[in-house]
Amino acid sequence: MARYELVKRSVALITLTNPPVNALSSAVRHGIAKTMERALSDPKVTAVVICGENGRFCGGADIREFAGPLRGPPLVPLLDSIEAGEKPVVAAIEGVALGGGLELALFCHYRIAHFKARLGLPEVTLGILPAAGGTQRLPRLIGIPAALELITTGRHVSAQEALKLGIVDQVTEQNACEVAVEFALRAVAKPLSSRRLSSLTTPCPPNLDALLEAVTMQIQKKARGVMAPLACVQAVRAAATMPYSQGIKRESELMATLFNSGQARALQYCFFAERTAGKWTLPSGAQWNDIKPREIRSAAVIGLGTMGRGIAVSLARVGIPVIAVESDKKLLETGRQMVIGMLERDAKRRGVSASHNLLKFTLGLQDLKDVDLVIEAVFEDMALKKSVFRELSKVCRPATLFCTNTSGLDVDALAGVTDRPQLVIGMHFFSPAHVMKLLEVVCGPRSSSEIVATAMSLGKRMGKVSVAVGNCPGFVGNRMLKPYSDQATFLLEEGATPEQIDKALEDFGFAMGVFRMSDLAGLDVGWRVRKESGLTGPDVDPKNPPRRRQGRKYCPIPDMVCEQGRFGQKTGRGWYMYDKPGGTKAKPDPLIQNLIEMYRNRYGIQPRNITDQEIIERCLFALANEGFRILEDGIAARPEDIDVIYLFGYGFPRHRGGPMFYASMVGLQRVLERLEHYHQAHPDVPHLEPSPLLKKLVACGSPPVQKWREHIKTMHSHL
Ligand SMILES: CCC/C=C/C(=O)SCCNC(=O)CCNC(=O)[C@H](O)C(C)(C)COP(=O)([O-])OP(=O)([O-])OC[C@H]1O[C@@H](n2cnc3c(N)ncnc32)[C@H](O)[C@@H]1OP(=O)([O-])[O-]
Numbered sequence: 001m002a003r004y005e006l007v008k009r010s011v012a013l014i015t016l017t018n019p020p021v022n023a024l025s026s027a028v029r030h031g032i033a034k035t036m037e038r039a040l041s042d043p044k045v046t047a048v049v050i051c052g053e054n055g056r057f058c059g060g061a062d063i064r065e066f067a068g069p070l071r072g073p074p075l076v077p078l079l080d081s082i083e084a085g086e087k088p089v090v091a092a093i094e095g096v097a098l099g100g101g102l103e104l105a106l107f108c109h110y111r112i113a114h115f116k117a118r119l120g121l122p123e124v125t126l127g128i129l130p131a132a133g134g135t136q137r138l139p140r141l142i143g144i145p146a147a148l149e150l151i152t153t154g155r156h157v158s159a160q161e162a163l164k165l166g167i168v169d170q171v172t173e174q175n176a177c178e179v180a181v182e183f184a185l186r187a188v189a190k191p192l193s194s195r196r197l198s199s200l201t202t203p204c205p206p207n208l209d210a211l212l213e214a215v216t217m218q219i220q221k222k223a224r225g226v227m228a229p230l231a232c233v234q235a236v237r238a239a240a241t242m243p244y245s246q247g248i249k250r251e252s253e254l255m256a257t258l259f260n261s262g263q264a265r266a267l268q269y270c271f272f273a274e275r276t277a278g279k280w281t282l283p284s285g286a287q288w289n290d291i292k293p294r295e296i297r298s299a300a301v302i303g304l305g306t307m308g309r310g311i312a313v314s315l316a317r318v319g320i321p322v323i324a325v326e327s328d329k330k331l332l333e334t335g336r337q338m339v340i341g342m343l344e345r346d347a348k349r350r351g352v353s354a355s356h357n358l359l360k361f362t363l364g365l366q367d368l369k370d371v372d373l374v375i376e377a378v379f380e381d382m383a384l385k386k387s388v389f390r391e392l393s394k395v396c397r398p399a400t401l402f403c404t405n406t407s408g409l410d411v412d413a414l415a416g417v418t419d420r421p422q423l424v425i426g427m428h429f430f431s432p433a434h435v436m437k438l439l440e441v442v443c444g445p446r447s448s449s450e451i452v453a454t455a456m457s458l459g460k461r462m463g464k465v466s467v468a469v470g471n472c473p474g475f476v477g478n479r480m481l482k483p484y485s486d487q488a489t490f491l492l493e494e495g496a497t498p499e500q501i502d503k504a505l506e507d508f509g510f511a512m513g514v515f516r517m518s519d520l521a522g523l524d525v526g527w528r529v530r531k532e533s534g535l536t537g538p539d540v541d542p543k544n545p546p547r548r549r550q551g552r553k554y555c556p557i558p559d560m561v562c563e564q565g566r567f568g569q570k571t572g573r574g575w576y577m578y579d580k581p582g583g584t585k586a587k588p589d590p591l592i593q594n595l596i597e598m599y600r601n602r603y604g605i606q607p608r609n610i611t612d613q614e615i616i617e618r619c620l621f622a623l624a625n626e627g628f629r630i631l632e633d634g635i636a637a638r639p640e641d642i643d644v645i646y647l648f649g650y651g652f653p654r655h656r657g658g659p660m661f662y663a664s665m666v667g668l669q670r671v672l673e674r675l676e677h678y679h680q681a682h683p684d685v686p687h688l689e690p691s692p693l694l695k696k697l698v699a700c701g702s703p704p705v706q707k708w709r710e711h712i713k714t715m716h717s718h719l
Contacts, residue, residue: 002031003053004038010046010188011181012039021059022052024100026072028062032104033073033081040085047184048085050108051092051177052101057117060099063126063268066259075100075132076248079107083196088187092180093117093168098156102167103132106141109195111168112183113159114176119167122154124228126271127264127655131255135235136247137197142166144205148215148236152229198244212237225509226655227263231255262665266657269705270647273640273658280441280456280468281637286449293457294401294450296320300374302365302388304335307405308377310433313342314462315375316358317434323360323367336361342434366395373458375427377405380525385409386417393419401451403427408474408529412444422448425455428475429464430649431521438649439464444471465648470635477645479630480659483622483687488514489555490685491615492596495607498575499588504612505619509653514619515575516586517651518558519568523575527562547603553684557599561592617674618688624663625675628691631712639664639705661705668694668702 003015014035016022024032032050039048052058065071082089082104091097091105093113102119105111113119121130121138129135130151139147142165150157159171172179193199205211212233219229231254238250258264281287300323301312308324315322316339324339326332340356347354360367365388368374374396376388385404392402402424404414415424426442439459443452452468459466469476488501502513512520531537535549536559548554561575568574569584576586600607627642636642643658656662663671672690679688697703697711 001025001027002035004035006044007049007181008185010044011184012042012045012048013177013181014039014048014050016050016052016058018062019054021056021096022054022101023059023062023064024075024104025062025065029072029075029078033078036078036082036085040081040087045087046188047087048089049092049177049180049184050089050104051180052094054095055114056095057091057093057097058101058104059096060101060122061132063271066264066268075103076252079104079132080198083107083109083198086192088184088190088192088195090180090184090187092176093119093159094176096156099123099130099134100132103130103134103137106133106137106197109192110180110183110187112170112172112176112180113162113168115159115171115173117159117162117176118156119159119162120154120156121151122156124152124232125154125267127228127261127267128258129228129232129235129251129255131251133198133248133251135232135251136239136244138167139202139236139239140197140200140244143203144208144236144240145211147239148211148233151236152215152219152232202239204240208237208240223655224507225653227261228258228267231258263655266655266661266665269640269657269661270643270654273643273661274465274647276638276640277465277467277644278456278460280452282443282449282452284449286452288453288456291449291453293453294372296372296454296458296461298323298371298373300325300368300371302374302376303378304331304339305377305379306431307429307433309335309339309342310431310435311375311377311405311429312339312359313346313434314429314464316343316355317346318461318463319355319358320461321358321360323362323371325362325365325368327363329363332361332363346434365391368392368400369395369397371396371400373401373403373454375403375405377429380406380409380529382409382413385414389414389418389424393417399423401425401454403455405429406442408478410473411442411471412446415444415446421446423451425451426471426475427455427459428477430477436649437463437465438477438645439466440475440477440645440649441466441468442471442475443468465644467641467645468637469641469645470633472633472635476630476636476642477649479635480623480626480642480646481650483626484619485514485518486555486685486687487618487622488615489557490553490682491610491618492557493555493600493605494610496610496615497588497596498592500610500612501615501619504615507612508616508620509656511651511653519574519576519578519586522568522570523558523562524567527559530559548684552686553682557596560595560599564595618678620659620662621671621675621678622687624659624671625689625691625694626687627660627663628693628697631708632691632693634712637709639708660708664702664705668698672698 001018003017005013007013018028039045089108090110091108097105097119121134123130146165162168163171216233235251235254238247279288298321299315301308302325304326312322312324326335344354378384404426411426415421425447428440430436430438441455456466498515502515505513566573572578572581577589630636639660642660646652646658647654652658672694675690682688
């Protein structure tokens with residue numbers, strides 16, 4: 001796990017060998033201890049270089065080991081021996097030096113980085129802090145403000161920025177290991193005392209308290225209820241106010257609190273869930289690592305509305321030529337200007353030049369005859385989409401792949417009107433498509449493994465987190481959203497206000513409560529879907545009992561809001577009022593309160609006091625309950641896939657792990673009991689009836705989320 005070689009007759013070269021990222025597993029720590037001891041005790045050795053195999057220095061502690069008891073030598077005493085030694089030790093950083101990897105480098109006396117290397121202390125993103133001395137050593141090296149920013153955000157920096165900040169001593173375009181060996185030889189005669197970070201005093205800004213206070217407030221505002229960044233601030237304060245030996249003790253105390261917290265477990269679960277989600281499998285046995293995706297050299301986007309524009313930008317900025325199509329001249333021109341503007345702003349932000357030349361705009365589908373892939377993003381209307389696909393079948397070459405950006409319509413029905421149903425798939429982007437990281441890849445029953453592989457790989461190329469899901473109304477994300485938002489409107493009827501519900505959800509950690517999110521997305525979209533599905537509008541049978549539709553409870557308040565022309569932020573009025581159309585600052589609106597009161601009076605509903613706990617339980621347990629049904633139906637392959645969809649597409653707080661992980665943390669038994677309780681109180685709300693899978697898991701002793709799959713395996717799969 002650590003290889004030892006003698007190079008240039010007197011330099012011990014220690015190579016960490018734990019692919020793929022040379023994580024500091026217990027075996028690697030053993031390896032470092034043994035090889036360092038050998039280097040320090042061998043009189044032939046005058047200097048040491050530490051590097052990582054396969055061009056990657058070290059990705060930090062082995063996160064997989066966090067779930068079990070600590071084995072192998074603890075990191076800090078091991079690293080202390082490196083720093084205390086009398087032979088210069090140089091870290092040769094290629095690829096990454098992250099977390100414990102960078103901390104290892106900070107115990108070395110010198111650091112040389114390859115120009116493409118990335119460095120950082122991302123522990124905070126895993127719910128912990130850099131507890132191998134990182135919170136005490138980085139501030140001593142680069143000062144409090146810069147260290148605080150890096151440690152509390154977990155941001156990676158480039159080698160060039162690391163040089164500017166003073167984290168590394170030299171950046172090279174050559175082999176970092178060879179450069180480090182030469183550097184080590186030159187360092188042999190030089191004194192090491194000033195290179196031992198533990199012996200330095202932290203340079204302290206005069207306004208330390210004000211700075212720490214400002215950062216704390218910023219964190220509390222941005223990451224409500226998240227513990228790790230606040231603990232990082234406390235640890236950095238210790239670096240500024242305590243001697244190193246005490247600071248290290250404080251760091252370790254803070255780590256102990258974080259390490260066993262539910263937040264750390266949730267965030268570490270998210271890390272692996274994100275990586276698991278890319279590993280799709282189809283019922284045919286085809287899977288992510290054995291099907292070769294097609295290379296996409298050109299693409300087309302049909303429809304330049306909000307979604308189409310974002311998709312065109314996402315494609316062009318990764319170098320794919322795009323033909324964008326609109327149906328009339330005016331829409332085409334507006335779309336063209338918007339796409340170019342977005343592309344330019346995006347390029348400016350990333351410090352690159354905008355790739356205008358990759359974009360072509362046209363009114364005619366016949367221009368798409370040679371493209372490799374088409375993404376349809378026209379209005380959410382089945383008849384319109386079908387006509388587009390029929391037309392595409394006529395003009396495109398037989399090998400062109402067809403994708404639809406529908407957010408919930410039947411992908412297989414669209415495939416059925418084409419001459420190539422096996423080459424049709426859903427690519428459900430989230431708005432704004434060039435910003436949001438989630439992509440649901442919707443596999444129809446006839447989608448070939450090749451098109452699944454291609455859509456997943458294209459998503460990755462565009463920087464998306466892609467999740468393969470099955471085909472059903474609303475797929476995974478929007479299907480689950482319905483019971484969640486239904487509960488919110490039922491709670492309105494029963495006595496809550498939009499702002500109370502939103503606050504409870506935001507305090508839980510959501511970026512936005514359900515009503516503020518609906519105002520942002522536009523209320524008219526859901527209204528149109530409800531009209532089309534016969535839930536509201538003139539087609540509803542007047543003999544229907546009020547507040548019941550299609551045999552279940554129905555709350556018409558959202559329809560009443562839309563009937564007043566209140567479509568959310570874009571009209572300046574929705575569940576809230578805004579200072580102007582397009583405004584973003586939401587204020588409670590007395591008119592909404594009146595509307596709800598009038599509604600309650602009309603139906604004789606006596607409002608009751610609703611607690612935040614009830615809001616959270618009803619909204620989130622209904623959400624997870626639908627997730628269990630989705631797993632039963634085989635629409636998602638794993639609970640991790642559902643969680644990733646909610647983390648990246650719906651603002652679910654990462655430190656809660658996603659709806660399915662959250663349910664497992666609350667305890668499946670408790671979730672079941674509460675759902676039973678609420679379903680008893682609301683028997684006409686089927687979404688509150690506990691799903692058979694939830695009951696089955698409870699009956700099996702509530703296994704951890706990673707084991708649920710074993711209980712789902714026998715069920716059929718639409719993936
Ligand atoms: C106790 C003292 C305090 C110290 C704390 C720490 O250091 S905390 C740690 C602080 N460090 C971090 O937070 C860094 C976490 N890592 C990363 O950010 C990225 O992996 C990367 C940038 C290193 C490489 O990106 P990339 O897109 O090239 O590759 P990829 O992301 O797809 O990963 C490939 C495979 O490696 C796996 N794996 C990766 N890292 C670790 C790990 N540390 N451990 C275990 N496994 C790890 C990953 O699961 C995947 O496995 P799979 O699915 O193939 O079975």
